[in-house]
Amino acid sequence: MNNGNSPQTTTQSSNLVDVLETVLDKGVVIAGDIRVGIADVELLSIKIRLIVASVDKAKEIGMDWWETDPYLNSKAAEQEQKQLKEENKKLLERLEKLEGKMADNSSRLP
Amino acid sequence: MEKLVYLYGIIPTKEKEKHPLPSLKGLDGESDVYSLPFDELDAVVCELDPVEYGEKELEKKTNDAKWLHEKAFHHHEALMKLYENYPIIPMKFCTIYSNHDSLLQTINHHKQRMMEMLDDIADKEEWILKIYCEADKVKQGVASYNEAIEAKKEEIASMSPGRQYLEKRKLDQLIDQETEKEKRAFSEKIHKELAALSVDSEVKKIWKKDVTGRTEEMCWNSVYMLNKSVVDDFLSIVKHQQEKWSVSGWHFELTGPWPSYHFAKVS
Numbered sequence: 001m002n003n004g005n006s007p008q009t010t011t012q013s014s015n016l017v018d019v020l021e022t023v024l025d026k027g028v029v030i031a032g033d034i035r036v037g038i039a040d041v042e043l044l045s046i047k048i049r050l051i052v053a054s055v056d057k058a059k060e061i062g063m064d065w066w067e068t069d070p071y072l073n074s075k076a077a078e079q080e081q082k083q084l085k086e087e088n089k090k091l092l093e094r095l096e097k098l099e100g101k102m103a104d105n106s107s108r109l110p
Numbered sequence: 111m112e113k114l115v116y117l118y119g120i121i122p123t124k125e126k127e128k129h130p131l132p133s134l135k136g137l138d139g140e141s142d143v144y145s146l147p148f149d150e151l152d153a154v155v156c157e158l159d160p161v162e163y164g165e166k167e168l169e170k171k172t173n174d175a176k177w178l179h180e181k182a183f184h185h186h187e188a189l190m191k192l193y194e195n196y197p198i199i200p201m202k203f204c205t206i207y208s209n210h211d212s213l214l215q216t217i218n219h220h221k222q223r224m225m226e227m228l229d230d231i232a233d234k235e236e237w238i239l240k241i242y243c244e245a246d247k248v249k250q251g252v253a254s255y256n257e258a259i260e261a262k263k264e265e266i267a268s269m270s271p272g273r274q275y276l277e278k279r280k281l282d283q284l285i286d287q288e289t290e291k292e293k294r295a296f297s298e299k300i301h302k303e304l305a306a307l308s309v310d311s312e313v314k315k316i317w318k319k320d321v322t323g324r325t326e327e328m329c330w331n332s333v334y335m336l337n338k339s340v341v342d343d344f345l346s347i348v349k350h351q352q353e354k355w356s357v358s359g360w361h362f363e364l365t366g367p368w369p370s371y372h373f374a375k376v377s
Contacts, residue, residue, distance in 0.1 A: 017322050018238055018365050021314070023182045026371035027202035030216055034114065034206035036168045038178070045321045047175035053323055 020045045113157040115207040121196040126152045129195040193369045197232040200369040237366030241330035247359025249289045297330035310335040335373045
């Protein structure tokens, strides 16, 4: 049955349109008990394509900054805070050492 | 509260006995897909939580593009999987019943028609053709080979410079009009040839570029119901036309075989 032209389930835009226009709009209608109409296939298709396209495109050009951007990713935010805390701790230690040395020096002054 | 029943499609029981149902997860990603035997027909279904998938909740969900994307593809993939093994009457996305009894009543009501339809589609395949064009190339072609335009050009050449300017602008408009006509005429000719091979065919909506996401313009969209015996011929015609016309900016996109989404009709 498969001959290389089968409908694919990839995110390619053309196949996306094929699947959406068929699945959302066609198929046998025998009234179910839960009624739901897809409001606007065209509008939703555009939205879906934009979501797919933006993710694909971004990955394609190596733009995955949102995965590590603290404003967009809480995990990354946590990591960043941890790093900052450690940096702070190290700086404080250095400062204390320096202050200690200075105190030593001043006490040795005549 | 009783679970809701999501219906994917109807298959013949005798076919299901030959091939056990593939193992699939349901629409919610948790429940299992199974089949309910109704005499000679089997309904392929999954169960859904009545609160989460009630009418109001479902309407909210279907307006969420992300959810819709994922679930529409789930429906499609489940049907493709089933279609590998059985002739199937594919249901529209989100056909849901409040319980087994309600589904049983509906199937009983349509049973005769469904049996006939399954017989009818068993030896047929559905294929979708989309024709795209590079609008510039088609326009160029029209500008250099169209008779009406050639005649107009000759007429303009013999005019005074002032008139020529005005007439050239009119000529541009004429070229645009003829290009539009050509898009339609070209596609209709191809469609006619393919429709002649088909048991049934339907011309579908042409989508704009913001839907297709392509740089080429969609100029034709149609679907064909084919006897399996002619599918090879059908494919080779499309391939031949593609080879012949791609230089002139025409691109054919054929997908299939699809479950009979377009031609299986119950009522």
